[in-house]
Amino acid sequence: MAGELSGILEHVDRIAKLDLDDVEPTTHVVDLENVLRPDEPRPSWPREAVLEQAPDPVEGAFRVPSPQAEA
Amino acid sequence: MQELRELTVAQAAAKIAAGEVSRSEYFEAWRQAAAGDELNAYLCRSEQSDGDGDGPLGGIPVAVKDLFCTEGVETTAGSRILEGHRPLYSATAVRHLAEAGASLLGKTNMDEFAMGSSNENSAYGPVLNPWDRERVPGGSSGGSAAVVAGGLAPCAIGTDTGGSIRQPAALCGIVGMKPTYGAISRYGMIAFASSLDQCGPLTRDVTDAALLLAALEGRDPCDSTSVGIEGGIRAPQRADLKGLRFAVPAELAHDAIEAGVRANFEATLKRIEELGGEIAEAPLPHAEHGISAYYVIAPAEASANLARYDGVRYGMRSEAAGDLVEMYETTRAEGFGDEVKRRIMLGTYALSSGYYEAYYGQAQKVRTKIAADYAAAFAEFDFVVTPTSPSVAFGLGEKTDDPLAMYMNDFFTVPMPLAGIPAISIPSGLAEPDGGGPQLPVGFQIAAPAFAEQKMLDAAYALEQAIGFDARPEGVGGG
Numbered sequence: 001m002a003g004e005l006s007g008i009l010e011h012v013d014r015i016a017k018l019d020l021d022d023v024e025p026t027t028h029v030v031d032l033e034n035v036l037r038p039d040e041p042r043p044s045w046p047r048e049a050v051l052e053q054a055p056d057p058v059e060g061a062f063r064v065p066s067p068q069a070e071a
Numbered sequence: 072m073q074e075l076r077e078l079t080v081a082q083a084a085a086k087i088a089a090g091e092v093s094r095s096e097y098f099e100a101w102r103q104a105a106a107g108d109e110l111n112a113y114l115c116r117s118e119q120s121d122g123d124g125d126g127p128l129g130g131i132p133v134a135v136k137d138l139f140c141t142e143g144v145e146t147t148a149g150s151r152i153l154e155g156h157r158p159l160y161s162a163t164a165v166r167h168l169a170e171a172g173a174s175l176l177g178k179t180n181m182d183e184f185a186m187g188s189s190n191e192n193s194a195y196g197p198v199l200n201p202w203d204r205e206r207v208p209g210g211s212s213g214g215s216a217a218v219v220a221g222g223l224a225p226c227a228i229g230t231d232t233g234g235s236i237r238q239p240a241a242l243c244g245i246v247g248m249k250p251t252y253g254a255i256s257r258y259g260m261i262a263f264a265s266s267l268d269q270c271g272p273l274t275r276d277v278t279d280a281a282l283l284l285a286a287l288e289g290r291d292p293c294d295s296t297s298v299g300i301e302g303g304i305r306a307p308q309r310a311d312l313k314g315l316r317f318a319v320p321a322e323l324a325h326d327a328i329e330a331g332v333r334a335n336f337e338a339t340l341k342r343i344e345e346l347g348g349e350i351a352e353a354p355l356p357h358a359e360h361g362i363s364a365y366y367v368i369a370p371a372e373a374s375a376n377l378a379r380y381d382g383v384r385y386g387m388r389s390e391a392a393g394d395l396v397e398m399y400e401t402t403r404a405e406g407f408g409d410e411v412k413r414r415i416m417l418g419t420y421a422l423s424s425g426y427y428e429a430y431y432g433q434a435q436k437v438r439t440k441i442a443a444d445y446a447a448a449f450a451e452f453d454f455v456v457t458p459t460s461p462s463v464a465f466g467l468g469e470k471t472d473d474p475l476a477m478y479m480n481d482f483f484t485v486p487m488p489l490a491g492i493p494a495i496s497i498p499s500g501l502a503e504p505d506g507g508g509p510q511l512p513v514g515f516q517i518a519a520p521a522f523a524e525q526k527m528l529d530a531a532y533a534l535e536q537a538i539g540f541d542a543r544p545e546g547v548g549g550g
Contacts, residue, residue, distance in 0.1 A: 001413060004474050008366060008417065011475055015363045015437050016429055025435030026442060028266055029491025029521075030253045030296055037292075045159055053156065055388035062383050067395040 075100040080131055080226045080279040081306070087130040094120065094130035098174065101132045105177055105223050110199045110208075112217040113177045115145055122174030128286055129172030134224035136215045137178040138185055139165050139270075140259040148261045149181040149193040149211075152406030153386045162259025163291045164228060164270045171286035176224050179214030183408045184377065185235055185263045187211050188480040191471055192410040199467075200243060201544040202511055206464040209239030209480075215273045216243040220512075220544060226283060227273045232264050233365050234459075234484025236271045237496040241459035241514020244498045244542065246535075247273045248280045248528075251521045252491040253298040255284075256291030264372035267365075267488040277497060277532040281307050284524065300524055307525075307532035312348030315530060317517075318452035321352040322359060326482065329462045331502025335513040336458045339499045342537050343456075348530075353448045355455070357440040358486045362478055364441065365485040367421045367434035373411075374418030380406060413474065442490040449520045454530060457483045459496040459514030463504050487518050494518040495531050498540040512542070 051057035056064070075097055078086065086092040098120040105116045114137050122130070140146050140158035147153040165175070182192040190198040190213025198213040200206040201221030208217040212229025216239035219227050229236045231249035240247025248271045255270040262268065272283035285304040291297045319340065328336070340350050382388035382402030389401035407415070421430035448455050461482055470477045487494040495517050501510035515534070519527035 001409070001416075005413065005416060005420075007475050008413075008478070009420075012363045012367055012430065012434075015360050015367075015433050018360070018433070018437065018440075020433065020436040020440065023436040023439050025432060026438040027435060028296075029442065029489075030298065032296065049159055050384075053159070053385040055382055055386070064383055065393060065395050065398045 072100040072103065076104060076222060076225070079275055080128070081282055083225065084128060084131055084282070097130055098132055101176055101225060105218070108223050110201055110204070110217045110221055110223070111196050112180055112198045112214040112221065112223060114147065114180050114195055114214070116177035117175050120174040122169055122172055124170065124172040126170065126172035127282060128168060131173045131225060132176035133168050133173045134176045134179050134215055134218045134227035135165060136181050136212050136227070136229045138181060138230050138261045139228070140261065141165055141175060141178065144175065144178065146178065146261070147195070148185070149183040149195060150406065150408070150411070151194040151387065152380045152402070156386050158259070160259060163256035163293060164260065164287050167286050167289065168228070173286070179212070179218055179227060181214055182211035183411050184261065184373070185211040185230055185232055186373070186410050186414055188234070188238060188477055189470065190214065190239070191467065192408055194408055197467060200464045202244065202464065203509060206466055206511070207242070209242035209460070209464065211235040212273060213239045216240050216245060216247065219243070219245045219273050219275060226275070226279055228270060228283065228287070229273050230260060230268055230270050231488065232267045232369060233488055234481045236273060237484050237494060237514065237516060238460050238480060240273050241496045242464040242512065244512030244540070245273060245275055246277055246280050246495065246497050247271065248284065248495040249487060249493060250284060250288065250524055251300070251493045252488070253296050254300050254493070254522070254524065255287045256289065256294040256297040258291055258293035262376040264369040265376065266372060267369060269488065277307055277495070277528055277535050280495065281305070281528045300522055302525070304525055304528070307528040309529040309533040312343055312346040312530060312533055314347070315454070316349045316351070316452040317343055318353035318448050318455045319350060320355040320358055320455065320457060322355065323457060327461055328458060329502070329505045331504065332458050332460070332462060332513050335500045335502045336515065339515045339538070340456070343534065346533060346537055353452060353455070355444045355448060355486070357437060357444050360437050361441060361485040361489060362482060364434040364437040364489060365481065366417070366478055367430050368438065368489070370414040370418035371421045371431050372418070374415045374422065377411065377415055410474070438489045441486050445486070445490045445492060445518070453519070454527065455518045457516050459483060459516040463502055463511035463513060465504070483516060492518055492521050493524050493527055495527055497531050497535050499538055500540060501542055
């Protein structure tokens with residue numbers, strides 16, 4: 001995969017040669033204005049339903065392995 | 072049953088609304104067709120209709136790309152890492168289809184997380200092209216294109232980030248449309264590259280594409296980038312192309328295009344002139360850098376979006392024991408396929424300190440230049456036209472060892488998402504591949520200014536009527 005990635009980067013490097021110093025970068029194509037909405041509470045998903053999708057739910061929480069390797 | 076499947080979506084919806092065709096009989100005809108899928112195009116199928124509402128799509132079954140969340144129905148994005156995932160909610164696009172009276176026919180196979188141009192990157196096996204089962208259907212919405220072309224669904228929806236609706240539509244001989252960024256809500260659409268991703272229809276004809284787009288578009292409070300299409304969308308109508316100006320990129324003469332595709336493209340340009348349209352060349356000098364910009368921006372955004380798959384809250388977790396960090400690593404190593412890993416690495420590299428400006432920053436500037444090229448073209452022209460894909464459908468396995476060659480399939484389709492503008496691919500005939508072999512479908516792409524969907528659909532409709540493409544893969548529909 002290293003060879004493939006190098007090949008792709010070599011192709012991509014072509015744009016490095018373009019003189020674009022004065023060009024503004026585009027992060028987003030739609031002109032967006034910041035708008036505020038009323039802060040109205042909405043119901044959230046029931047905890048049980050969300051946990052049903054988890055690989056290892058326990059006592060109303062997501063269980064994960066210990067961050068410390070076992071000795 | 073066969074006759075019911077001959078109807079376009081618009082025809083079927085009209086007959087259902089008039090009581091001439093029963094909804095249950097219509098659904099059953101398509102359920103049976105979908106059950107006979109030999110193309111590996113469906114990942115799951117509905118046993119019964121879930122739609123009973125009246126509306127413009129009343130009684131119409133729709134095949135949905137597996138990138139869209141569907142409440143209670145497995146949604147994998149073509150990835151092992153989401154195997155068995157049943158979302159708690161449906162994507163807004165899927166909800167809009169249901170509100171228009173449509174029902175879910177099934178979820179379609181796709182390149183993993185929509186990363187691919189051949190559908191060979193699915194964790195659930197490749198989709199076969201209904202025209203030639205040894206060839207790819209294109210991607211990433213390969214399943215959605217194959218079910219429509221193969222007579223396994225009346226219509227489908229997909230997503231397009233760099234061509235993922237238009238290219239498979241072209242390779243399968245159907246209509247595929249990418250609307251303006253913001254036309255349709257992305258809520259519940261599993262994110263690949265958020266500044267590029269857009270939902271759109273894959274249909275047998277332009278009229279059906281308009282019908283689906285009318286139901287799909289709209290502002291959604293759950294997606295702050297969605298704005299909808301002002302005035303909505305109506306059935307396309309136009310008999311000629313008089314007074315319309317079509318730009319052909321001046322650089323096209325030097326681009327690598329198969330001989331058959333180029334001949335078909337030129338024949339289609341003649342057809343436009345016969346309909347009264349005017350054709351001239353326009354410079355789009357930065358389009359050739361579209362692939363470079365796209366393959367920096369899309370992987371960069373993907374590397375951030377895909378960080379959420381960590382084996383904690385949903386999806387699969389590796390069985391391999393270990394501490395927390397090892398669990399993350401093994402889950403992602405086992406859950407993601409090669410192309411997804413490749414793009415995550417490319418993306419994180421392009422965003423890394425010291426390389427950010429050279430790659431990501433520069434790509435965003437190229438994006439500005441590409442958008443400016445199109446804006447300049449649209450100051451003089453109504454549309455920009457190109458072939459949708461440089462080649463007809465290629466063989467399974469032909470490009471899997473060469474990612475860059477695979478990326479080049481997107482040459483004509485990546486500039487539009489980068490510029491945020493809409494484009495449609497319509498079938499424009501058949502052509503022989505460069506290496507010889509059976510005749511395969513060719514797509515003709517029409518790009519338009521942002522939110523000019525109606526005008527684009529009207530022009531595509533006029534051209535479609537003049538072309539009169541009615542070829543079908545063997546054993547489909549009438550066969």
